[in-house]
Structures are given as structure tokens and as C-alpha cells.
Amino acid sequence: MKPLLTLALGLTTAIASLSVVADEETEYAVETRQAVLHLVRWNFSPLVGMARDKVPYDAEKAQTHAARLHELMLMVPDAFAMDTRGYEGETEALDVIWENKDAFNEKLHNAIQASIALKAGAGDQEQLPKLVGAMGSSCGGCHDDFRVD
């Protein structure tokens, strides 16, 4: 085979391999943020249930869920670190997250603050509805702008 053609084919193969790696990394990043947000909801739902008297209030459970929710919220910035614009699989994340990262980070900061307050007060049944409401609003504030409706 002519050297230039060999080189060209080699390069094409290398680029294709890099592209597969990039796709796998993107897929992994998408799965990661979906996992974090799934577990945020998994821990937030029982707190909403208790706050609305749909399930009996249990101080210990409330504190465990609120502590886990907070730990998970701290993982959200890392989970959104990778810019996945152009990803063609299923995702609810809008491109505007990476087009306007400062605004995203500000909303995320608010949600993390709300999770700190919720963690601190989840052991107090009277405080719970207000704290859960504030957490829900801060989640919604981010979803409104940065997530598919």
C-alpha cells in the first residue's frame, strides 16, 4: 500500500477509536448525573411525604434522608463537569447548562444551601414542611431553566 494511503487509513482508524472513547465517556457522564439525580429524588421523596403527612414522621429517617440528600447534592457539580452538548442519546439536560455555566452554578449553589438547611432541621417535625418547600423550590428553580420541560 502507498505510504500516504497507509498513513491516512491509520489516522482514520485512530480518530474513529478516539471518537468511540469520547462517546463512551459522554455516555458515562450522562449516566453519572442521572444516577446522582435519581438518588437525590430517592431521598427527597420520603421527606416530601413526611412534610405533607402522607407518611408518618420519623425523625431518624428524616435525618438520614436529609443527610444523604445533602451528600448527593455535593456530587452534582462534579456530575455536571463534563460538557455533553451534542450527545445524541436520552438526556433532559439542556445545552444552556454549559452555555451559561455561571447561572447554572448559582442555582446549584442555592440548592446546596437549601440541602444544608434541610439536613440541619430535618429532625424537627415543625420545621420540616418549610425546609422541604425551600428545597423543592430550589430544585425547581434549576429545572425550570436547565432541564427539558
Added chain:
Amino acid sequence: MKPLLTLALGLTTAIASLSVVADEETEYAVETRQAVLHLVRWNFSPLVGMARDKVPYDAEKAQTHAARLHELMLMVPDAFAMDTRGYEGETEALDVIWENKDAFNEKLHNAIQASIALKAGAGDQEQLPKLVGAMGSSCGGCHDDFRVD
């Protein structure tokens, strides 16, 4: 319509609705445990990288990953609380988990203990390979028996 037929149809509809709810709950439980284990791996991988000198050791990062890994390990028992035997979707969890829950819980307990040791020692580069090795072995010990090969 004859009352008995109406009753029978009503019951059938009710049972079908219950079945849909049960399916959704099972699906949610499967997604939840997959999310927990995805995030366990997400935090363990960089620790493995540092332990093997594939990525530069960074004490702060190592401690953060180890602390998160431990928090996530504490969620594993809850994530496996629901018996999902008979689930027809994609899962690597074997039925033996719920057939022999004590053995599963024992392996899980070992893995949680390993995560405590890893969290305590991740800030010490010299200790890291041994602690990561022990964590990996305890993960593997559970996967060998309870996860699809």
C-alpha cells in the same frame, strides 16, 4: 351488565392497576440500586487509578472520593431492600440475593467495613494501595456470588 360480571371486571381492572404500580415500583428499585452502584464505581475508579499510579495522587481528592464511596456504601442495604425476583428487565442482580439474604448482608457488611477503612486512610498515599485492594476484594466477594458474571 350483570352485577357479578361488573364486579369481576372491576376486580380485573383493579388487579391490573396494582400490577402496573408493582411493575413501576420494581423498575424504580432496580434503577435505584443501579444508580447507587454506578456512583460507587464512579468514586472508586479514581482511587484505583491513584493506587496504581495511573493518575497522580491527590490527598484531598482521594479523601473526597473515599468519603463519598463510604456514604454510598451505606445506601446499598436500602437499595437492595426490595425483593425484585421475577423482574423481567435488565438486571445483573441474582435471585440468590433474596434467597440467602443473610449471606448477602454479611458480604455487604464486609464491604462497608472496607469503605470505613478506606475513608480513614485515603489521605495517606502509602496506605492507599492496600486499602483500595481490600475494598476491591470485598466488592468482588459480593459480585462473585450475587451478580451475573
